Amino acid sequence: MASFKNALEGFKLKDLMSQDGMVFELGDDYIEEDEDEYHYKPGVTLNSDEMIKMINMEDSDGEEDDEAQNMIFTIGFETLKEKMSDISPNRDGKVLKLVKRKGTGDIIPHDAQVTIHYIGYLEHNDEPFDSTYAHGRPNSVRLNQGQLLAGLECGIKTMQKHEIAVFIVSSDLAYGKFGCPPRIPPNEDVLFVVHLFDFIDNGTLGTFENxxxxxxxxxxxxxxxxxxxxxxxxxxxxxxxxxxxxxxxxxxxxxxxxxxxxxxxxxxxxxxxxxxxxxxxxxxxxxxxxxxxxxxxxxxxxxKTVKTYFNHGRALLKMGEYTRSMQMLQIANKMEPRNPDILKEIQLVNEKQRKYLDAEKRLWSKCLNTSKNQENTTDIQIAIRDLCDNFARDDGLLRQPLPEGLTPEEEGCIREYAASLNIHVTEHERMGTQRLYLNKSNY
Known part of the structure; x- marks a missing residue:
């Protein structure tokens, strides 16, 4: 069985020469580079139901938003416009807006660089004429540089970071009297759904780039x-x-x-x-x-702050390191006495450790019985099952140590039953001591 070593803690030559091999644990990899959160693929268009779901990715902020969202593909733009706000510069109804998710922070600066996902639709048409999702990545453009349709840029300038909004843009601020054949007819109003991911103030950007x-x-x-x-x-x-x-x-x-x-x-x-x-x-x-x-x-x-020690203790508890978890939480409690969250976590550690020690005690009481009769073998199996079952049912634990000094037969019994619960048994070295642990599949 391969042993696990923390690369930051070092290793010995005999570890490399072990017949079972060795697995390094690297602590600097915070998270794998995931694909886009919503997993849109190039060349895939959205039907009306999928489009409605995308528009309503988050809970609506307005009481009438859900109704308006369900109307987008069943009625004309004129009726939908009644649910929207006029944001056009001259307040002539040429750019209308419906907020689907409120953003955070300040409104975008006049000539910022923005990172957006958008989908463009024609009236009564559930196939988009343009979509950054089909391109496989968000679009990054500088405002006030003529890179976007005038009406779309007008709408984006009213947004905040992380906002999702629906815009209806009049034809003369979109593709005009000639349209964009063959996909955009002449004098056609268009609808855009825009998700603003981020923006950089042009002043800050220009200064930094130079x-x-x-x-x-x-x-x-x-x-x-x-x-x-x-x-x-x-x-x-x-x-x-x-x-x-x-x-x-x-x-x-x-x-x-x-x-x-x-x-x-x-x-x-x-x-x-x-x-x-x-x-x-x-x-x-x-x-x-x-x-x-x-x-x-x-x-x-x-x-190291109170929050640092508190979250360190919470992490160690998930790993079944009860003693070290308590040490961190006690430091946090000393720094901020009577904090209810810290006291609650200390109580939780005490409960889980007591439950684990009771299960360990029951297991050892059977293991120390030298009798080899069938009854004693059954008792050991029951104790092992209790230990594994309790660990499997506890959603707050991802790893838990096994008692030291188990015989090969007892270890084998634990491995066999743990496997039936989709629990792994792994070996780790901590402070020069080899320990066996139960690990859940997501650890």
Missing amino acids: LTPEEKKMFCHVAKRVNDMLNTARASYQRHNIKMAIKEYKIAIDWLNGTVLKNEEEEQEMNKLLTKAYTNLSICCNKMDMPRLACVACNKSPE
Whole structure:
């Protein structure tokens, strides 16, 4: 059986020469690079039901939004317009808007660079005439540079980061009296569904793009980008898009780790930002049941806060490290006494550890019985099943240690029953001691 080694903790030559092999655990991989969240594929168009589902990706913010959404493909634009707001510059109804999901932060600056997904539709036609999803990636364009239809750009300028909105654009602010044959007829109004992922203020962008490679690493230039990214990650977390938040916190951390500091004051400011990023990253990792990565983030935090110790303790609990979990939580409790969340987590650790020790005690009481009769063998099997069953039913545990000193026969019995529950038995070395653990498939 291959043994697991943490590459950061080192290994011995005999480990490499082992006949069973060795598996490295790498702590710096926060998350795999996933594809686009909604998994649209090139060349695939959306029917009306799929389009409605896409438009309503998040809960509606207005009382009438659901009704309006279901009307998009069943009635004409004129009726739909009654549900929309006029945002055209002259308030002449040439650009109308319906917010499907509110955004966060400020309205887009006049000439920002935006990253958007959009789908364009004609009236009574459930096949889009244009879609960035069909291209396989969002579109990044600079506003006020003539890169978009005038009406579409007018609508985008009213949006916030992460907003999803529906726009109806009059023909004279879209494709005009000639249209765009063969897909767009002359004098045709169009509908766009736009998802604004991000934007960069043109002033900030222009300043940063004009910097030399050395200047781009200076903390005074990096700090603003990092703060913007931390705000974006926080908004992703609030929208329950935890995977995206993890990626965004990792980007902020990478930017900070590549920063060149000129004095102690900048170092202190950078450490504050790193602490915030690593702590929030650990929260996200715990949320996604990735406790090992949460521990890595907590260990790398330059300034250990109450939240750092709390989330470190929570991660260790998921890994079945009850003693170490309690140590972290006690430190957090000392720093912030009577915090109800910390006290609740301490109580949870006590309950799970007591339950585990009781199961371990029952197992050892059977194992220490030297009698080899059928009755004793059955008792051992029952104790093993109780230990594995309790672990399998506990959604808060992803890993749990097995008692030390098991005989090969007892270990084999555990492996056999654990396999029937889709639970793995793995060997890890911690502090120079080999331990067997029960691991769930998602650990």
